[in-house]
Amino acid sequence: MLAFVIRRIMQSAAVMLAVALIAFLMFRFVGDPVNQMVGVDTPQDEVARLRESLGLNDPTIVQFGRFIWNALHFNFGVSYQFRQPVTQLLAERAPATLELAFTAAAFALFVGLIMGVYCALRRDSWLAQIFQAISLIGVSLPTFLIGILLIYLFAVVLGWLPSNGRGQVVKFGDWWTTGFLTTSGLRALILPAITLGLFQMTLIMRLVRAEMLEVMRTDYIKFAKARGLRTRSIHFGHALKNTLIPVITIAGLQLGSIIAFAIITETVFNWPGMGLLFLKAVQNVDIPIMAAYLMLIGFLFVLINLLVDLTYGLVDPRLRIAMRS
């Protein structure tokens, strides 16, 4: 088991190194950082001094080493637009994105699971057909369109929910701000979370449905029925547990995509998260923010992958053996 964990961590580190290289190349070759920092009327020797002090004249490999070293210390330099450390800018906005992403993921997982199980067990019922139809819509409509439709319906026409921002937030600890503790914060969360989670929800629903139908056809379910076990135990014990194994993996991996795709939802709902910051950074060629965001998303993906692999082993006894060897 330990060897497995160590091997997976090494692989993760290798992936992160590759991501760092991409981020670094972006830094180095997309636009000239010095041009972003100086005005048109800055004297040439001033520009040269700046270039020297930023280390831009060092060999590329040295610069890459420095980039990694700084990244390990959460130092991604100073934003061209804001003249503030990038890390601080991201940290301020991380709670908004993470709260949105986790709410969306929880929504996707629970609703998707319930709908998927229902569709598998009551395959021919009219409600199952409706769920299937909804899932088609969820898969085919682009996120921004879903967001706009939800805003139009619930914010503009019905006026039930806000369409903009995070509502009132409460400071929690040193730098975390949460919208979970105020009514306006929770209300503001609903539409963006649904928008962001809808695609994943339909994905999970379809996955759960397909997996469960597959499991229901297996010999061990047939044998469980032949032993006269209670229907509830067969459906929600034996079958569901086996269904969940592949679902855990996919759902876990989707969490990374949810955080990454938050960009679009944040834009539609003007949600003050990292995605919005990143989009502004792209518009203004603010490379430090772009590089840091890329590294962060890469890190989250790798971390989630790692955690999913490890929990997978905890759930499935067959894999525990495989990991030991």
Place this chain on the structure above:
Amino acid sequence: MTEPVISVRDLRVEFVTRKGILRAIDGVSFDIMPGEVLGVVGESGAGKSVTGSAIIGLIEPPGRIAGGEIRLHGQRIDNLDPESLRRIRGRKIAMIFQDPLTSLNPLYRVGEQLVETILTHTDLGPAAARARAIELLNEVGIPAPERRIDGYPHEFSGGMRQRVVIALALCAEPDFIVADEPTTALDVSVQAQIIALIRKLCRERGTAVMLVTHDMGVIAETADRVAVMYAGRVAEIGPVRDVVKHPLHPYAKGLMGAIPTLEAEADRLVQIPGSMPRLSNIPQGCAFNPRCDRVFDRCRVERPDPDIPRFGLEGEAPLMPGHRVACHLYTRNPVENAS
């Protein structure tokens, strides 16, 4: 005479498919007495598994029991509601499937599966159920059952898993077990052990068994009576010595001709020329007529019925009581029919 444990009368099972209604079982009848082992043989697709599933109440859509009766101790069970059927399954009737590698839930410990089954069907509490589970594992020949009970199925070999499956089937001391090719998926070296185990445990408890197998050696050794199935019908049924030594039905003769006198290797079914018809394409009259070397006009028109008493052919052993054959050669006027 005692009452049969299981009595199947004129059973018909159909599958509704896009191509129309397929009749997988057509007019099957037999009785199984307490403690008796009925061997069931026949080519793949003959309807052996479907018959077993029908008895245990596990025919699922698109399949349905379209006619006939199944009685357990004289009580009809083919028309029970699902919940009453569930209470009978595992408790009165159990089933052992072909592949022990896939019969056990991979995510549950062997003990959990045993204990759940015991708790479902008996009044035992959790501690007593666990003790009972260990006892069962011991009875089916699992070494160190106190330790093995907490293992997962993948930690057992194929033969050991089939022993666990047998223990699971025996949890509630059923009166009747359907063993559907219980050794086909196993190593040849452990097949005999598993059959011996099933036979021993069922003899001890007086459990009746419907044993589906391709292995004629096993049938000869284990079964009290044999039913030969063909295209969803019973071609011949009777005491094992009669049917194996003196088969009457031309199809059964072909099958039995394959048994080596020394029960060594290769006791598989013989290849009779041609193949069994598809369900969608069963010929009129006797289902075997396209392959039969004794076929005559009547065979192509009238379906032979195994329930009518018949006479033996000249030179063949006389029919013993309970020996029935579905073949026009053995009707009251064979000479009149032969042409």
